[in-house]
Amino acid sequence: MEQKSILDSGKYLVTLQDRVSYLADIKGGFEWGNLRELFERVQELRTNLFEYSERELLQQIHSLEGRIEFAERQVAKRLRPIEIVNIVRSVQRFTLLDILENCYDSFTELGGDGEFNIDPAVIAARATITRRVKNRLYYHQVMVIGHEKGMGEEFRNGGCAKPWGNEKALRYMKVAETEGIPIHFYIFTPGAYPIEDYPGAAQQIARNLFEMAKLRVPMISFISEGGSGGAEAIGLADMRLMASRGYYSVISPEGAAAIEGRIKEGGKVPRKLVEHCAEQLKMTAKDNLELGTIDRIVEEPPLGAKRSDFKFFKRLRYEMVRATDEVVLKTKSFRAFRAYALRRQSQDKEKVFNDEFDIHIKWTLSESEKDRLLEIRSKKYRAMGRGYKVLKRPFSKRLTRFWESTRHKYYDIRYGLLRKQSKNLQKILEEVSSEGSVIFKTVTESMRAAYDFVFPAPQKPAQTSQQDPLRRSIFMQDWEQYISPLANEDRTVTCPNAEKYGCKDLWVPDLYGEYSGVCPTCGHHFPLEYQWYLENLFDKGSVREFNTQIVSDNPLGFKGFDEKLKKAIERTRRGSAIITFDAEVLGIKLVVAMLYSDFRSGTVGSAEGEKFIRACDRARTTRRPFLAYIHTTGGIRIHEGTLGVIQMPRCTLAVREYIDSGGLYIVVYDNNSYAGPVASFLGCSPYQVGIRSSRIGFAGPRVIRETTGTDVPPDYHKARNALKRGHIQGIWDRREFRKNLFEALMTMGGPNLYYK
Amino acid sequence: MSINLNDLLRKYKSHPYEDHEILAPHTGVVKFKVEEGQAVKGPSGQWLHRPGTLLYILEREKNPKRITSRFDGIVTDLRVDLDGKFVEAGQPLMLIRHRLNKQEITNRILKEVLHIFPAPERARYFFTPETSTKIEKGKAKSLSVKTGDEIVIMSLMKRDTILNYEGPSGVLYEVYFKNGDILEQGAPLFGVCLPERLPFVEKVIQRIKTEWDD
Numbered sequence: 001m002e003q004k005s006i007l008d009s010g011k012y013l014v015t016l017q018d019r020v021s022y023l024a025d026i027k028g029g030f031e032w033g034n035l036r037e038l039f040e041r042v043q044e045l046r047t048n049l050f051e052y053s054e055r056e057l058l059q060q061i062h063s064l065e066g067r068i069e070f071a072e073r074q075v076a077k078r079l080r081p082i083e084i085v086n087i088v089r090s091v092q093r094f095t096l097l098d099i100l101e102n103c104y105d106s107f108t109e110l111g112g113d114g115e116f117n118i119d120p121a122v123i124a125a126r127a128t129i130t131r132r133v134k135n136r137l138y139y140h141q142v143m144v145i146g147h148e149k150g151m152g153e154e155f156r157n158g159g160c161a162k163p164w165g166n167e168k169a170l171r172y173m174k175v176a177e178t179e180g181i182p183i184h185f186y187i188f189t190p191g192a193y194p195i196e197d198y199p200g201a202a203q204q205i206a207r208n209l210f211e212m213a214k215l216r217v218p219m220i221s222f223i224s225e226g227g228s229g230g231a232e233a234i235g236l237a238d239m240r241l242m243a244s245r246g247y248y249s250v251i252s253p254e255g256a257a258a259i260e261g262r263i264k265e266g267g268k269v270p271r272k273l274v275e276h277c278a279e280q281l282k283m284t285a286k287d288n289l290e291l292g293t294i295d296r297i298v299e300e301p302p303l304g305a306k307r308s309d310f311k312f313f314k315r316l317r318y319e320m321v322r323a324t325d326e327v328v329l330k331t332k333s334f335r336a337f338r339a340y341a342l343r344r345q346s347q348d349k350e351k352v353f354n355d356e357f358d359i360h361i362k363w364t365l366s367e368s369e370k371d372r373l374l375e376i377r378s379k380k381y382r383a384m385g386r387g388y389k390v391l392k393r394p395f396s397k398r399l400t401r402f403w404e405s406t407r408h409k410y411y412d413i414r415y416g417l418l419r420k421q422s423k424n425l426q427k428i429l430e431e432v433s434s435e436g437s438v439i440f441k442t443v444t445e446s447m448r449a450a451y452d453f454v455f456p457a458p459q460k461p462a463q464t465s466q467q468d469p470l471r472r473s474i475f476m477q478d479w480e481q482y483i484s485p486l487a488n489e490d491r492t493v494t495c496p497n498a499e500k501y502g503c504k505d506l507w508v509p510d511l512y513g514e515y516s517g518v519c520p521t522c523g524h525h526f527p528l529e530y531q532w533y534l535e536n537l538f539d540k541g542s543v544r545e546f547n548t549q550i551v552s553d554n555p556l557g558f559k560g561f562d563e564k565l566k567k568a569i570e571r572t573r574r575g576s577a578i579i580t581f582d583a584e585v586l587g588i589k590l591v592v593a594m595l596y597s598d599f600r601s602g603t604v605g606s607a608e609g610e611k612f613i614r615a616c617d618r619a620r621t622t623r624r625p626f627l628a629y630i631h632t633t634g635g636i637r638i639h640e641g642t643l644g645v646i647q648m649p650r651c652t653l654a655v656r657e658y659i660d661s662g663g664l665y666i667v668v669y670d671n672n673s674y675a676g677p678v679a680s681f682l683g684c685s686p687y688q689v690g691i692r693s694s695r696i697g698f699a700g701p702r703v704i705r706e707t708t709g710t711d712v713p714p715d716y717h718k719a720r721n722a723l724k725r726g727h728i729q730g731i732w733d734r735r736e737f738r739k740n741l742f743e744a745l746m747t748m749g750g751p752n753l754y755y756k
Numbered sequence: 757m758s759i760n761l762n763d764l765l766r767k768y769k770s771h772p773y774e775d776h777e778i779l780a781p782h783t784g785v786v787k788f789k790v791e792e793g794q795a796v797k798g799p800s801g802q803w804l805h806r807p808g809t810l811l812y813i814l815e816r817e818k819n820p821k822r823i824t825s826r827f828d829g830i831v832t833d834l835r836v837d838l839d840g841k842f843v844e845a846g847q848p849l850m851l852i853r854h855r856l857n858k859q860e861i862t863n864r865i866l867k868e869v870l871h872i873f874p875a876p877e878r879a880r881y882f883f884t885p886e887t888s889t890k891i892e893k894g895k896a897k898s899l900s901v902k903t904g905d906e907i908v909i910m911s912l913m914k915r916d917t918i919l920n921y922e923g924p925s926g927v928l929y930e931v932y933f934k935n936g937d938i939l940e941q942g943a944p945l946f947g948v949c950l951p952e953r954l955p956f957v958e959k960v961i962q963r964i965k966t967e968w969d970d
Contacts, residue, residue, distance in 0.1 A: 489818075490817075491818035492816065492817040492819040494819060494821055505782075505816070505817070505819060507817070711801075713802075713803045714805040
């Protein structure tokens with residue numbers, strides 16, 4: 001704002017005051033430099049405005065402005081990550097409504113108007129965005145979905161989407177898909193609102209990711225404040241842009257500091273530790289671009305864009321149109337045109353910025369282009385977030401690839417081509433035989449004999465288990481072979497429900513031996529080590545681990561994490577928190593991914609994500625059912641920052657592709673399962689089951705209390721309540737796990753399982 | 757049924773406490789964690805999920821069990837002589853003396869002298885419109901009831917059943933629910949006071965209100 005006369009001085013002084021306050025926001029208070037003095041000086045001028053002569057006043061303002069500009073330059077010279085977080089949190093920063101007003105020509109908000117909204121933190125709008133080509137205007141219809149932090153409006157909840165807000169987002173994504181228009185996502189959230197009420201924070205994010213994995217429209221996301229799972233709920237896009245002064249992180253720096261410093265609830269987190277964590281988490285746009293979790297940075301003014309930065313909005317509109325163009329062009333089959341158009345687009349980048357485009361590109365896609373869009377999306381996410389280490393390879397890279405491709409072809413032929421033909425032929429034979437004609441009978445019988453010779457009937461697993469006494473493994477008789485080391489203590493323990501149900505004290509060798517860790521009175525399940533399941537759940541000797549060469553690393557160089565990782569590896573003698581293996585249950589071959597507690601509390605990082613994806617793909621190739629047994633997961637590993645977060649969309653995409661291929665994906669939660677994994681690749685399963693006494697949820701009670709300000713009952717996350725809320729489909733007793741799993745394998749799942 | 761209200765009042769006056777005897781739930785070696793005269797708290801929190809004060813630890817077969825207080829009060833008659841010793845199940849270990857406050861004494865006296873009409877099933881309860889009007893106007897205590905009177909409507913799965921009062925005739929003295937509340941089976945709906953007892957009851961309640969120290 002340019003100040004012209006004394007009449008404008010009042011207004012101008014307000015602007016100067018805002019600028020000083022903004023600097024104080026960034027530096028975390030007025031203590032930095034001469035901010036307090038500057039602020040007081042502006043205030044003094046505002047109060048005594050009319051006591052100065054016009055000349056004096058203008059001089060004073062001019063000198064103040066110079067000093068403020070100097071301070072701004074000083075602050076902008078070296079912005080620390082924590083200061084970028086402060087910029088994002090400032091009330092002066094632009095919000096989604098500002099973008100809708102300034103980047104789009106017109107918009108109609110859907111499903112809400114201010115406070116009258118199922119969740120005012122999430123906005124969905126049909127909007128029109130304009131492209132200028134040689135002084136001609138072209139209009140594009142888009143769906144805009146994003147978080148609104150609110151301009152001081154408390155009801156917006158600071159952009160924390162409630163579960164039903166994310167459900168609303170999904171609803172309008174589907175509208176966009178039906179109408180065939182691109183979606184522009186704007187992420188302005190510190191995190192999702194952590195409540196379990198239906199549809200449930202974690203479950204809804206998982207559903208969103210599952211749908212977005214194969215949504216048949218171009219999607220572009222723009223991140224200003226990307227708070228972990230909340231951001232991912234609308235973040236799985238074909239192109240991910242990020243504001244240069246935004247942050248995208250696995251956890252807030254305060255949350256990370258509380259975990260790292262082991263701060264007790266209600267305790268003060270030291271500021272230095274918060275700043276340290278902000279640096280370690282690699283949450284800035286530059287860091288994320290280097291990590292490959294975003295595609296491009298949208299430049300903001302040095303100290304971040306505010307609500308009145310119209311130049312920035314112009315830039316943002318251009319970037320959004322350009323990104324959508326790119327996504328659309330990549331799907332075009334006419335390569336020459338695609339290359340030409342993309343080249344023209346990238347040339348723009350080199351030029352001095354102007355918002356004019358050389359060509360007009362339509363954003364509608366044909367069906368084959370949509371298929372290609374999904375293919376590109378899948379490849380894109382599979383290539384992301386690879387912050388793991390690969391130990392020595394048993395074979396050369398080329399040999400491994402050859403082996404994989406041969407294997408793929410073998411299963412394709414055995415269970416694809418041959419099975420298809422076999423089914424068709426069988427159908428014809430059955431139809432002919434059912435005529436019951438005596439004349440045809442002799443003919444069809446000989447044909448059937450010939451058919452049986454060519455395609456011998458596969459041995460049905462259920463039949464196999466009945467015929468072969470060695471394979472007839474009834475769980476209650478088999479477990480005796482493995483005794484938990486927990487049973488080697490001569491003492492008793494008390495069941496936590498003793499007061500309620502009068503459970504008697506349990507002798508430890510009995511409890512962990514004969515009772516399989518289950519209280520015989522009330523059925524409470526005491527935690528057991530993951531090895532118990534490896535030994536008791538699957539057929540003897542059938543467990544064959546794979547991908548052990550992929551091990552966890554410290555890709556961000558998080559200080560102090562190397563030692564922690566080393567300790568975990570030494571203690572568990574494993575390289576990651578996930579074990580992936582082939583196994584059999586009563587003769588049925590399946591692929592299993594097991595997250596276990598001993599290794600960094602079952603947290604998911606790049607190695608775990610990659611192993612999960614490979615296991616998923618293996619199940620798809622071999623047409624076997626896929627079981628995710630979650631012994632415990634504490635969420636995404638914070639030490640891997642956004643490389644951990646990106647595992648959420650990555651793994652969900654792999655799961656979606658597996659389920660779509662006609663497989664069976666079963667998730668079984670045991671002990672404690674929380675946060676990111678539940679809110680993505682686990683929560684999206686159509687068959688989720690809890691082992692008794694397990695706890696399932698998005699955030700733990702402490703985080704809920706600190707975020708929402710309300711306490712939750714002690715049994716809030718218990719499996720029974722998860723079942724009551726519709727998050728899981730059943731509760732299994734540990735002693736019947738094997739039996740139930742076998743039944744599930746036999747009765748559920750798609751048509752492409754090898755034994756169907 | 758004859759109740760001497762003065763005796764009742766005297767009883768509470770002479771011993772305004774409720775004593776909870778703490779017995780060893782099973783055998784084991786006991787280690788006290790409280791002292792004689794110490795104030796202890798019962799479970800707290802919205803769901804009573806925070807355990808009360810730790811009273812003692814009872815150890816049997818290397819299983820130290822923490823026994824916490826289930827009541828608010830003062831520890832008395834602590835068997836210090838048993839500290840560190842092996843005790844049998846059912847052995848008294850201490851008393852927790854809880855001092856009754858005005859409201860608790862009033863409720864106890866009322867439950868003894870009133871005829872309580874309980875909820876027959878778990879359902880939503882309403883007063884009949886006539887009774888409801890009188891209660892809203894604050895004239896509940898002038899409302900006489902006798903056997904066969906229609907007082908309460910029980911609403912279960914949208915089926916309304918009118919409940920007829922059964923019991924001695926008297927005055928509707930205390931109401932334990934609000935219109936539309938869902939009550940468990942056996943929860944008190946209202947208490948009826950015999951007309952001849954009414955002046956005494958009111959006098960006693962008044963005396964408790966004015967004379968009792970909380």
